[in-house]
Amino acid sequence: MQPSSIASYMANGRLGRLCLKELRESLRDRRTLITLILMPILVYPLLSMAMQRLIVGTASGLNADKTEYIIGVKDEQAGSLVASALGETALAIRQGVRHSIEIRRPMLTSSVTKKTATKATVAENTGGNNAPQSDTADRNPEVRENASAIDPQTAGFNIVVAEGISLQQALDEGQVDVAVLQVRSESVSLGRNGTYPAYQLELSFRDADLRSEAAMLEFRKAMELVNDTQSLQFRGALPPAVRMISTATGRKVDAMASLAGILPLILILMTITGAVYPAIDLTAGERERGTMEAMIATPAPRFLLLLSKYVAVVTVAVLTALANLLACWITLSIGGLGRALLGEKGLSLLAIVQILPLLVIFAAFFSAILLAMCSFARSFKEAQAYLIPVMLVSLAPALLTLMPNIEFSTLLGIVPLVNILLLSRDIMTGSPQALPAFAAVFSTLLYAAAALVVASRLFGAESATAGSQETWSDLVRRPKRMKELPDLGDLAVYLALMFPVFFILTNLFGQIDLSIASKLWINAGILLVLFLIAPALVAQYRRLNPRSTFLLGGWLGDSGPMGSGELASGAPGVSHGAGLFRGLGVLCGVCLLASGLWVIAFEVLKVLSDFGFGAISIDRTEALEEAKVQFASIPFWMIFVTSALVPALAEEFFFRGYVLSAFRNRIAPLRAVLYSALIFGLFHVINGSVLSLERFFPTTLLGLALGFVAIRTHSLWPGVLLHAIHNGLLFWLTRFSEKELSEWFGSTNQHFPPIWILASLASVACGIGLVYFLTRQRFHENAT
């Protein structure tokens, strides 16, 4: 697979046509179309009906349950009024006026209960019979006993008085299900028949809360019953006995979060379903039809063959996701289920726009997994046998996300599948958090890349060897020959394995209460292990030439052709003196770069925070101030070693050594520098347990400069020096107070004065120019 042959497949839209063939094959297949179109059309309406049933069931179908709804009132008097208002209903039923209603409608009432909630206390309510305004007891003394003999099998109301807490608060906190804000009663004259009491109630309930809504529903029905009874008795000639106004109040999300979690789960499951068939069909299916061998026998690079299949599978998966999202949205909007599940706004368009990319990322990840699983299956049946356990295994943690109290914590951010599910749930309920969200997206993309690499190795290996036993060992087999540069696929796998470890470790030590000095040492240790020792071991195992991979050839690197790594420094035909001159020149250039870059990095941060991007929140400022004080107590050499020297060594070794070399192996140097700088920037966004998005830009900028120096000098050391000076200067600055700094820089708004910025830019330009010109001849020798 030499680059030139890959290039010939990339040219003239050939790769596009290869993808098109796979897509045609998938999309013309009826079975794909069924999952793509028919399933969403069927699943969501059915699901909606089931959910409606569930909600209605909770609201009215609890007759068999001994559900007691808690009605909150202001004081005892109000409690008595409410009780007597509802008490009328009890009478009505017992008198047998409306048998039909009695069967459906359980009654209630004013039983004396002590609620031992923390803040609300219970009124010693003796019930509606004793209410001063009520003449019920006088008219029907025998009913009183009946009314208190409530059927234990029915739902009822429990009237409590809120004490030491406002009614609204009690309602918001879920201590009461319905709050009676106002209750008035008046006597309505019946002419010669005397008077009857009429009640006016003002109630409040929690919107989109099953229990509260159900309580409201019960209450309303009880009230209607009273009125119906009365209008029957008096033939509708009178105004209703009970009137009420109800208002919905802020919703309580927690109870619904678990139900809201179902939606992402279904969307993800459907996306998976969409990808499964094409993944099997384009790999194992190809074998079964006998087209695989002919395809593998062509000179087309296997990675590209797999890539075209991957593109097709992802496309079908994304189309399925889109169809499902659309069907889901339509169903939720039409049925009103969206409001019940997700609150007032239902499934907003914004949430859809946010969830779709998540589904795309997930499709990218899962399609790669599916292809890896199917790549060494010989038949449809075999592939299915592999996939079913995978699906079941991934379903178990997925179901976990349905538990209501699962919070999308930082560490769950790196658990594949679970992270996307929880993130989508949080987006739907409108409360996503930045760090876990970043971890979820970044780690899933890394896993996708790694899975794709695994898939392409399996896809290649499977036909090359006669027996399938060898396929797995191919993945991790130690190469026989030494290689100059690392494989891009190895990098993807290493990143996918290393990122979760890095993430967990930095988070863990960010939260543990340790002295700042020990934190600095631990951090330096983590960097050394993950960025220096582990890559070195990987390189050793994969038989990589350390000189060419990690650019260890001396101050100005190896002078032979790029990657040869054979010759020591001092190219033939270049005198020793000229070499020394160039070495010193590069040193000057690096110093110039270092003296200017930190100012620019600092300024970029400032400008970003001026625009509100990554503005530091109050608690973080406090933490920073505290850190500053603690920092001051540590000797500077320790800070320099742990925060400048070790990071410079380890990060240069990994990002400019391993990462940049892996990219250089496949793509043009400048693009390799760009990609390695982006990865460098992304890794720096994770800052302990905090997501510092604003660090991405200055760090990527630094990464570009470091990458440039590395490929021009073909050596790690100038970059290490530059990186160490840069970090050292920034940390040195933290030792001064802001007052001192502003006096120094002659500026009060924390920005550098323009003359500083100009000087820094000039210094950086000179540094770049110097490095560029001094390495020009060598670079071209290397490139050819």
Next chain:
Amino acid sequence: MIVVSELRKQFSVRGNTLVAVNGVSFAVGNSEVYGLLGPNGAGKTTTLRMVMGLTEPDSGWVEIGGTRTDTDATGIRHQLGLISTNDGVYPWLSVREMLMYFADLYAVEPQIAESRLAELAELLAIGSFLDQRCSTLSTGQKQRVTLARGLMHDPPVMLLDEPTRGLDVVGSQTVFQFIELLKARGKSVLLSTHRLDEAERVCDRFGLLHHGTMRYEGTLGDLREQTGKTHLVDMFIELIREDRVGQATLGKSD
């Protein structure tokens, strides 16, 4: 032009070592059809896979058109065509789409591929159903599409792995005509088969493989001299009889 030298390949199956190919050498010139013959398990397919560069030999080498397969395993495949027994078609693609897909896999320029497709459509009589989905084709039509597929990149070397297995008389006849066509176009053809009668009809030279070793090699005349038998079938029966395990395999081989 194919040159195969001292190829050797062994597999380990559940701890036992099985020598599939043991020092096989032969050469196929241009406009020549070479029959690689042998009973099942003689090592024919492994040899072909090594020629294609799909299997790495333990030792020995293969040269196609002057280039060793171990130096440029991918590039060499531009020179090779492969048609085997199990070849299928893509049910959901039209004949044209499938053939153009293979042209792309061989990095053939689209214009060249178009004209080649037109030429092959006439030669193999597939023109009438070029835009039909492959799933709708008859067995014979599918077979001709497969033959056309092998020629889309016009390779100088063609490998045929049991091309007539499972075909009826008409189908086999098409394959013979195809081989004649290849020969007329100056291609080196390596035909692996255990149908000895067919081999006698179409091959210029033969190599008789048995248990991974080349037992006899040459033209039919050479073989007759070496073995004293007239027909390939008799030569084979003799070969197997020499073998200790003869009785067991006799019944199975064609």
